Amino acid sequence: xxxxxxxxxxxxxxxxCTPLITGNPTFSSIxxxxxxxxxxxxxxxxxxxxxxxGITSTMTMAMSAMIGWLLWEGTGIWGLQNPAGWGWxxxxxxxxxxxxxxxxxxxxxxxxxxxxxxxxINRFAEAMTxxxxxCAGMFPGIHVGRAWVAYWMFPLPNQMSMWxxxxxxxxWDVFAVSTYFTVSxxxxxxxxxxxxxxxxxxxxxxxxxxxxGIFALGWRGGxxxxxxxxxxxxxxxxxxTPLVLSVHTVVSFDFAVGVVPGWxxxxxxxxxxxxxxxxxxxxxxxxxxxxRKIYSLEDFxxxxxxxxxxxxxxxxxxxxxxxxxxxxxxxxxxxxxxxxSIFINRAKGPYSWAYWTMVTCNVIVPQLFxxxxxxxxxxxxxxxxxxxxxxxxxxxxVITVTSLSQDFLPSSWDYYVPTVFDIGIFIGxxxxxxxxxxxxxxxLPMIAIAEVKGVIPQADPHHYEHHDDEKH
Amino acid sequence: MKLxxxxxxxxxxxxxxxxxIFAGIIGVAVCIFGFKKxxxxxxxxxxxxxxxWVTIGLGGLFFTLLHHLVDATWSVVxxxxxxxxxxxxxxxxxxxxxxxxxxxxLYHWSHAEAVAHDELLQHKSAWLNPKLFSIRTxxxxxxxxxxxxxxxxISIKQDSEGDPEQKLKEKMRQISGPGMLLFALSITFAAFxxxxxxxxxxxxxxxxVYIFAGSLLSILSFITLLVVFLHKNNILNxxxxxxxxxxLGKLIFAFTVFWTYxxxxxxxxxWYGNIPEETVWYLHRWDGNWYxxxxxxxFGHFVIPFLVLLxxxxxxxxxxxxxxxxxxxxxxxxxxxxxxxxxxxxHFHFSLIESVLNIATFLAVGxxxxxxxxxxxxxxxxxxxxxxxxxxxxxxxxx
Numbered sequence: 014x015x016x017x018x019x020x021x022x023x024x025x026x027x028x029x030c031t032p033l034i035t036g037n038p039t040f041s042s043i044x045x046x047x048x049x050x051x052x053x054x055x056x057x058x059x060x061x062x063x064x065x066x067g068i069t070s071t072m073t074m075a076m077s078a079m080i081g082w083l084l085w086e087g088t089g090i091w092g093l094q095n096p097a098g099w100g101w102x103x104x105x106x107x108x109x110x111x112x113x114x115x116x117x118x119x120x121x122x123x124x125x126x127x128x129x130x131x132x133x134i135n136r137f138a139e140a141m142t143x144x145x146x147x148c149a150g151m152f153p154g155i156h157v158g159r160a161w162v163a164y165w166m167f168p169l170p171n172q173m174s175m176w177x178x179x180x181x182x183x184x185w186d187v188f189a190v191s192t193y194f195t196v197s198x199x200x201x202x203x204x205x206x207x208x209x210x211x212x213x214x215x216x217x218x219x220x221x222x223x224x225x226g227i228f229a230l231g232w233r234g235g236x237x238x239x240x241x242x243x244x245x246x247x248x249x250x251x252x253x254t255p256l257v258l259s260v261h262t263v264v265s266f267d268f269a270v271g272v273v274p275g276w277x278x279x280x281x282x283x284x285x286x287x288x289x290x291x292x293x294x295x296x297x298x299x300x301x302x303x304x305r306k307i308y309s310l311e312d313f314x315x316x317x318x319x320x321x322x323x324x325x326x327x328x329x330x331x332x333x334x335x336x337x338x339x340x341x342x343x344x345x346x347x348x349x350x351x352x353x354s355i356f357i358n359r360a361k362g363p364y365s366w367a368y369w370t371m372v373t374c375n376v377i378v379p380q381l382f383x384x385x386x387x388x389x390x391x392x393x394x395x396x397x398x399x400x401x402x403x404x405x406x407x408x409x410x411v412i413t414v415t416s417l418s419q420d421f422l423p424s425s426w427d428y429y430v431p432t433v434f435d436i437g438i439f440i441g442x443x444x445x446x447x448x449x450x451x452x453x454x455x456x457l458p459m460i461a462i463a464e465v466k467g468v469i470p471q472a473d474p475h476h477y478e479h480h481d482d483e484k485h
Numbered sequence: 486m487k488l489x490x491x492x493x494x495x496x497x498x499x500x501x502x503x504x505x506i507f508a509g510i511i512g513v514a515v516c517i518f519g520f521k522k523x524x525x526x527x528x529x530x531x532x533x534x535x536x537x538w539v540t541i542g543l544g545g546l547f548f549t550l551l552h553h554l555v556d557a558t559w560s561v562v563x564x565x566x567x568x569x570x571x572x573x574x575x576x577x578x579x580x581x582x583x584x585x586x587x588x589x590x591l592y593h594w595s596h597a598e599a600v601a602h603d604e605l606l607q608h609k610s611a612w613l614n615p616k617l618f619s620i621r622t623x624x625x626x627x628x629x630x631x632x633x634x635x636x637x638x639i640s641i642k643q644d645s646e647g648d649p650e651q652k653l654k655e656k657m658r659q660i661s662g663p664g665m666l667l668f669a670l671s672i673t674f675a676a677f678x679x680x681x682x683x684x685x686x687x688x689x690x691x692x693x694v695y696i697f698a699g700s701l702l703s704i705l706s707f708i709t710l711l712v713v714f715l716h717k718n719n720i721l722n723x724x725x726x727x728x729x730x731x732x733l734g735k736l737i738f739a740f741t742v743f744w745t746y747x748x749x750x751x752x753x754x755x756w757y758g759n760i761p762e763e764t765v766w767y768l769h770r771w772d773g774n775w776y777x778x779x780x781x782x783x784f785g786h787f788v789i790p791f792l793v794l795l796x797x798x799x800x801x802x803x804x805x806x807x808x809x810x811x812x813x814x815x816x817x818x819x820x821x822x823x824x825x826x827x828x829x830x831x832h833f834h835f836s837l838i839e840s841v842l843n844i845a846t847f848l849a850v851g852x853x854x855x856x857x858x859x860x861x862x863x864x865x866x867x868x869x870x871x872x873x874x875x876x877x878x879x880x881x882x883x884x
Contacts, residue, residue: 258746270757277758280690282750335669339690346677347688348608349762383662 033130033468036312040466047458047465048215050308061307062451069447076441079434080155088158092431097417101435102156104409105442107264108292109149110190111285111405113197114257115293116142118325120200121253124246130321132464133313137304137453138297139201144449145296146194148442153186155438182266189263193256200249206232207242207463258282261289268412275355275416278343284336291329291375292405294322298398300450302391304459313460316389323388326401330379333408337376355416363428364415367407374404488720493866495720502859509852515845520583523838528587529829530842534850535584536679536821537703539577540696542854543672544704545570546633547697550668553636553654553661559732561878562725562868564640566708569865571629572637573858578626580850584679588615591828594685605686613682621678625671632664640869647871654873672697680821683828687766691751698744702737703817706810709733713807715867724868724879727801731883734800737813741794745787770823773832778823785816818847 038046083090093100116138123131154163166187168177177184209225210232216222232238265285268276298319305314344356359368378400381387388394418429453459470476486498519527548567552560588595593606594613600606606613636657643653673693681692689695709730715721755763770779790809799805822843830839869875 255742262746262750266754266757269754272758272760277754277760278690279692279751279754280694281754283691283694283747331666335673336690338670339673339693343688343690346609346612347762348605 031317032470033133033315033317034313034465035315038312038469040469040471043466043469044211044215044462047313047460047462048212050454051212051456051458052215052217052221058455059307062455066448066451069444069451072441072444073448074444076438076444079437079441083155083434083438084160088156090432090434092429092435094427094429096420096422096425096427097414097429099413099417100429101410101431101439102152103267104406104413105439106149106152106156107267107409107413108406109145109152109442109446110260110264111289111292111409112296112402113142113145113149113193113293114261114286114289115297116140116145117193117197117200117253117257118290118293119297120204121250122257124250125254128321129468130318132461132468133315133318134297134301134322134460135464136201136204136457136461137300137450137459138293139197139204140453140457140459141297141300141450142197142293143194143201144446144453145293146190146197147449148446150190150194151442151445153183182263182270185263186267189260193260196249196253196256200253203242203245203249204461204464205457206230207234208458208461210234211462212458257290258286261285264289268416273416273420274349274351275359275412278340280336280339284333284340287329287332287336288375288405288408291326291333291379292402294326294329295398295401295405298322298326298394299402302395302398304454308454308459310460313465316391319391319394320385320388323382323394323397326398327379327382330375330382330401334376337372351421355419358419359411359415362415362419364411364418367411368415371404371407371411374400375408378404486718486720488867493868493870495863495867498863499860502856502863505852505856505859507852508848509850509856512845512848512850512852515841516849519838519842519845523842524587525590525829526836526839527842527846528583528590529826530839531583531587531846531850532591532679533818533822533825533843534846535577535580536825537818537847538580538850538854539574540700540817540821541703541707542570542574542577543629543668544700544702544707546574546629546664547668547672547701548704548708549636550632550661550664553657554665556658556874558874558877559729559881561872561874562721562729563708563712563733564869564872565865565867566711566862567704568637568640569858569862570704570707571633572861573854574633575626575630576854576857578623578630580854581622581626585615585619588618592618592682592685594682609685613685618678618682621674625675628667628671632660632667635660636664641865643869643871644866648873651873669693669697672700680824683825684766684769686762689751689755689763689766691747695744695747695751698740698747699817699820702740702744702813705733705737705740706813706817709737709806709810710814713803713810716803721868726879727803728881728883730803730806731797731800734794734806734809737790737809738794738800741787741790741813745791748786769827769831772827773834775823775827775833778819778833782816782820782823785812786820790816 034043088102091100091102116135119131119138120135123135153166154160157163157166165175166177166184168179168184177187206229210229213222213225213229216225262282262285265281269278269281271277301314301319301322305311341356344352359365378397381393381397387397414429419426466472486500487496488494489496516527516531519530545567548560549564549571551557552564552567584591592613593599594609595615595618600610639653639657639660646653648654676693676696680696681688712721712725712729712733716725752767755767758764769775790813793799793805793809799809826833830836872878
């Protein structure tokens, strides 16, 4: 290479990279550190886990009871009325689907962009994706009213020749979300296989050995297996990447294909996708800050990892702000009076409190991440991540409710108020999400052991050569 | 043309610049003729060529800002090229003068009597009026000039002074933050002003993103072609490897899909909503022979590049990358033509005069813009020789 010959002006000046994983780990220390969380005896499970599990499972049970009542009594127990026929259930659906997007972005897009820091957080972010999609899928299911025939949402041949409306984005949602769920599960599971084999090999009792053994699919860690594995992983990343965009695009179509003022605007698809990633990262942040503290994983999820996540929140939050601004400008510029009145009503009308909560949390709060000091301040990022999720929930609330509650006919305008069942089922969905998440923390390696090993310096095949060079 | 291995400056490379100036002057001469004889036709052709080149310049600015913000490694060897494109942007302000002169022909909203009979235009006149339009354009250029100028200046300083403590690099990153914010706003509103307001009744919130997507694709293709050209002259053959082509190819592929996503979002939502005030824009692009151009864009801007660039082989094949880059630039031009011309040539009838004017304006703006870029480019080292990550960028390999 010309740059290596003496008369070239370019000199070696490689940047001293900070290691992704701190604490100077070895391959076996990484395996041990992460596996031991899963392998703990029941008695030694952290108390905090049991307390948390008690709370979240209670929430889930309470939600189940409320859903039972909903099925018995009907959707009238919710605050839905004319003209707001869509309320919290749809807001929660969009909210939860959005949460899932961070996991797919981290595992697929950051993988394609060679962002190696993703290895520390991808496993539990992907797990979060799956649990979030489960919560999301629940809401349309119970919103149909007669949940026992929810399978009619699928185009199943039947003797009544009754089909769902293929021109409705609600049907596309069924396809988009179920595809997303399937691919996310596959991606997550393929990534888990080598780690499951590790747990199998380390197992000290028979049951564990058998259970992990079954799920490890006979993984032996041979060269050919790794080659296939890497190929499969790359292909799944390629398939999952368009899904990051398509799922929330279809969700945005639920609104944007209609001619309802405030809903029908062409920027909706990319705007929804940016918002989804934004809220998803906020959720990953909230959980990561807690999990790394409780399980002392500071060496794996370092401050640098958190800072990177904060940067992504800054970018996506600003994109969302850009979309708000564009919508507002075009609402005026377009000259459509209905559009204008909706936007003025959002900012000044009965829901202005919700609108300004949304703007503050989604646009203003992340701007502090321009400063390194805030990006590396754990209490602040924890608070910010919660504020962002509040803001993102309110965004969906503002979109859904403000446009519906003040429709084309002023005489039918009404102020939408949720009932205790709206609120209870939403809180309960957090219970479901966190219950699943806690089970995941307890029974599966929350950090991708094999992948993390790949980013430590020893994994570089030339690592020891360089080491020798320096000695000479 | 020869590369000085010490300074990484190009020797005896002025010929290309002079050739571009020569092409530009011929273009200008034909333009002057066209301006006098075919007033309106000339301005539409001019606007198309102008937007084509200005979007390349803006792509250069965006690429540089992004490079600094994400602290990229692989693209360090390409940085000086995008910087030089970006540094040539200010000259486009001079070339905007003809657009101002042609405002009468191009922009319906600039006619006082049209506004007087049109309630909607009266509503918009607070935004769409010749004075504010020019002031806003000036503001866009001030933004692009400030960020382009400082980023370029610091980058050159890094060449001469070195950057052992990475202070200059850090400074460029700091500038790029606000730069990116203002870039996003300015390209959006420039797209609204220059292109969307050609049909002043029509509106689309995503329009700025659409123009941005095309702009990014065009700079990626432009850089690819520039590297191919340098390689043909045995320049930087070792510094810029097939790995860099591969990455450029991946980005062109990715942003082809992104462009399609944005274009589809706009089309689909308008089609489905089916509100006359929105659909009219697409209707114009289906009138007469325009539907052929519309379909050509669907295939040329998406189907073909998507299928061709999907696999690994063509991205690592210089000939394929050359062909695809030329293709992407051509289709970017067609895309802009398709946005601009239906406002004038309502049924898309072929006319020789229009074709001559298209070529002439393309050469006039392009020749001079390219010459400005080229002389900027060869005045300094053609790679940032003291960038701390240069060596890593040269060595970088796609796994």
